[in-house]
Amino acid sequence: GAGVSQSPRYKVAKRGQDVALRCDPISGHVSLFWYQQALGQGPEFLTYFQNEAQLDKSGLPSDRFFAERPEGSVSTLKIQRTQQEDSAVYLCASSELAGRGETQYFGPGTRLLVL
Amino acid sequence: KNEVEQSPQNLTAQEGEFITINCSYSVGISALHWLQQHPGGGIVSLFMLSSGKKKHGRLIATINIQEKHSSLHITASHPRDSAVYICAVAVYGGSQGNLIFGKGTKLSVKP
Numbered sequence: 001g002a003g004v005s006q007s008p009r010y011k012v013a014k015r016g017q018d019v020a021l022r023c024d025p026i027s028g029h030v031s032l033f034w035y036q037q038a039l040g041q042g043p044e045f046l047t048y049f050q051n052e053a054q055l056d057k058s059g060l061p062s063d064r065f066f067a068e069r070p071e072g073s074v075s076t077l078k079i080q081r082t083q084q085e086d087s088a089v090y091l092c093a094s095s096e097l098a099g100r101g102e103t104q105y106f107g108p109g110t111r112l113l114v115l
Numbered sequence: 116k117n118e119v120e121q122s123p124q125n126l127t128a129q130e131g132e133f134i135t136i137n138c139s140y141s142v143g144i145s146a147l148h149w150l151q152q153h154p155g156g157g158i159v160s161l162f163m164l165s166s167g168k169k170k171h172g173r174l175i176a177t178i179n180i181q182e183k184h185s186s187l188h189i190t191a192s193h194p195r196d197s198a199v200y201i202c203a204v205a206v207y208g209g210s211q212g213n214l215i216f217g218k219g220t221k222l223s224v225k226p
Binding site: 033043056 | 119155157158163201203213214218
């Protein structure tokens with residue numbers, strides 16, 4: 001079956017521009033995670049959804065970052081007024097069930113470059 | 116100090132060599148993941164373990180909960196094993212499953 005997909009795969013934005021990154025998790029997966037991976041670093045947690053509920057947004061670096069999953073499937077990560085430090089790969093992952101210790105399936109990521 | 120430390124950061128091996136990548140963590144965990152990331156960013160989950168040892172093909176992962184340490188071994192390494200290997204932990208009592216990642220070990224296997 002289809003894995004986690006993300007779009008766009010690459011995005012170049014001018015500083016100050018708003019961007020929206022999309023994640024299509026594996027169908028039926030309850031949990032969805034967003035991670036940010038800076039160049040040469042490991043991914044870092046941004047936010048977590050269980051179905052449509054955003055249960056943890058403690059990793060979002062500023063109020064310019066906003067995520068939603070209104071119907072409990074597709075999720076969108078929005079970054080307003082992008083800054084150069086937002087340049088990173090944004091990874092989405094989903095897991096079948098809620099709870100710790102579940103295998104997470106990762107999408108290919110969206111590589112964002114802010115000029 | 117990072118909560119998840121990996122060593123080495125970079126590793127170059129000749130085809131056929133036995134490879135070990137180490138991961139130490141400083142928090143209580145409910146599970147530890149080993150992930151493989153190829154150039155271009157795609158991440159594949161290799162193992163999830165909370166105790167003992169798991170084997171899949173030429174890959175073996177072990178974990179020692181008391182020592183807060185895990186190792187990933189690759190037997191008979193091949194150039195196609197070249198990738199970044201990332202250790203990640205799900206913190207016990209933490210948020211519902213979000214992972215804390217190490218910085219990764221970049222492996223290059225020469226033919």
